[in-house]
Amino acid sequence: xxxxxxxxxxxxxxxxxxxxxxxxxxxxxxxxxxxxxxxxxxxxxxxxxxxxxxxxxxxxxxxxxxxxxxxxxxxxxxxxxxxxxxxxxxxxxxxxxxxxxxxxxxxxxxxxxxxxxxxxxxxxxxxxxxxxxxxxxxxxxxxxxxxxxxxxxxxxxxxxxxxxxxxxxxxxxxxxxxxxxxxxxxxxxxxxxxxxxxxxxxxxxxxxxxxxxxxxxxxxxxxxxxxxxxxxxxxxxxxxxxxxxxxxxxxxxxxxxxxxxxxxxx
Numbered sequence: 001x002x003x004x005x006x007x008x009x010x011x012x013x014x015x016x017x018x019x020x021x022x023x024x025x026x027x028x029x030x031x032x033x034x035x036x037x038x039x040x041x042x043x044x045x046x047x048x049x050x051x052x053x054x055x056x057x058x059x060x061x062x063x064x065x066x067x068x069x070x071x072x073x074x075x076x077x078x079x080x081x082x083x084x085x086x087x088x089x090x091x092x093x094x095x096x097x098x099x100x101x102x103x104x105x106x107x108x109x110x111x112x113x114x115x116x117x118x119x120x121x122x123x124x125x126x127x128x129x130x131x132x133x134x135x136x137x138x139x140x141x142x143x144x145x146x147x148x149x150x151x152x153x154x155x156x157x158x159x160x161x162x163x164x165x166x167x168x169x170x171x172x173x174x175x176x177x178x179x180x181x182x183x184x185x186x187x188x189x190x191x192x193x194x195x196x197x198x199x200x201x202x203x204x205x206x207x208x209x210x211x212x213x214x215x216x217x218x219x220x221x222x223x224x225x226x227x228x229x230x231x232x233x234x235x236x237x238x239x240x241x242x243x244x245x246x247x248x249x250x251x252x253x254x255x256x257x258x259x260x261x262x263x264x265x266x
Contacts, residue, residue, distance in 0.1 A: 022051035024081050032089075032112035033105065043092045044105055046112065049075050050085035050120050058126040058160065058265045059085040059117050060257075061110055063135030065166075068102055068174040069094050071134065078254040084261065085122055087113055091138070099175040099191055106138040107148040114154055126265050128160045130257065132250050134174075136167025140193035140225075143202045161203035161236075161264045165253045166214065169194045169221035184216070194221075197228040203236040204229065205260045207253045213246035 026049045033044035051057055060079065064071040073088040080086065091105035114124050129139045142148050143162040149155070171192040173183045181187055188194050206226055211219035219241055226239040238260070242252050 022054050022081075022083070025050060025052050026075070030112070032109050034108070039092060039096055040105075043090050044108065045073070045090050046109055047073055047075055047088045048085065048116075048120075049080060049088075050117070050122065051081075051083060053121070054083075055121045056123040056126065057083065057085055057121060058128065058261060059087060059113055059122045060128045060130055060163075060261065061087045061089060061113050063089050063091070063106060063109075063129075063131030063138045065131070065133030065135050066093075068099060068134045068137075068172060076250065076254060078251060079258065082258055084258075085117065085120070087117075094174050094178070098178060099172060103138060103141050103148055106142055107152055110142060110149060111152040111154060125158060126160050127158075128163060128261055128264070130163030130165070131167070132165045132253075133167065133247070134172070136164035137172050137193070140164050140167055140169065141191075141196075143204070144193045144196035144198065145190075146196075156202055157200060159202040161205065161261070162201075163205045163207070163257050163260065164222070165207045165257075166209060166218050166247055166249050167193075167206075167222070168218065169225040173216075186217075194225055194228065197225070197232055199232040199234050201229065201234055201237075203264055204234075204238070205257070206237065206239045207249060207256060208239075208241055209245040209247055209249045210243050211241060213244075215247040218247065 028047045029045045032046050033040050073090040075086045075088045089109040091102050131139045139162050146156040171187040171189050175191040176187050206222045208219040208222050229237045
């Protein structure tokens, strides 16, 4: 117990030193879409929090949860001022648009990151895409189905990695609802990250809650995704199950996210 307390104290102290080393700036409500319709202009905005006067920093493009039907962009407080930049993204929502269009929005936000973080000192070879729940699903779709980013001139292989916290690996339940499929009827089609399993996928960190407490089989979906990626020969995938936690896994996942991203960036 004493060793654990000492370790946590040292970890918090180290994070405090990182936070004090740089000043940070936040730019809010940047429109990242080329779409001109009012709903796109309303929803397709991002907030950019970054360390000033630091070169080659890592950037996390962060997608919020909400079942693809709700939610708002928010820079997670725990991740602020930790030496990395955060881009918190809003996207259009169902039923106003189809799920495929929402993924296109997510891809546009990543394109914005590639085009603009260099202006503030960020490194385009240190971009991580991540999210929680529905946001994790979007991140997986961008990393595994390479066509979304490829259509924007971006090779998914250039991503530093993907962080998925409690995301769906089968077809998202909102996409299934669009086709009249019940939420408990599992489906794997082109709107499922599992459909796009491949050896050359970016590095992946998959985090879920306890298999007995998570939402509708999230652990099992991620475990199957993990196994299929391994069978293709992908060695850069990690699966973590947070014992005692249900679907609300954002906060306990953030220290693990920072540790992993730091390892990837070295």
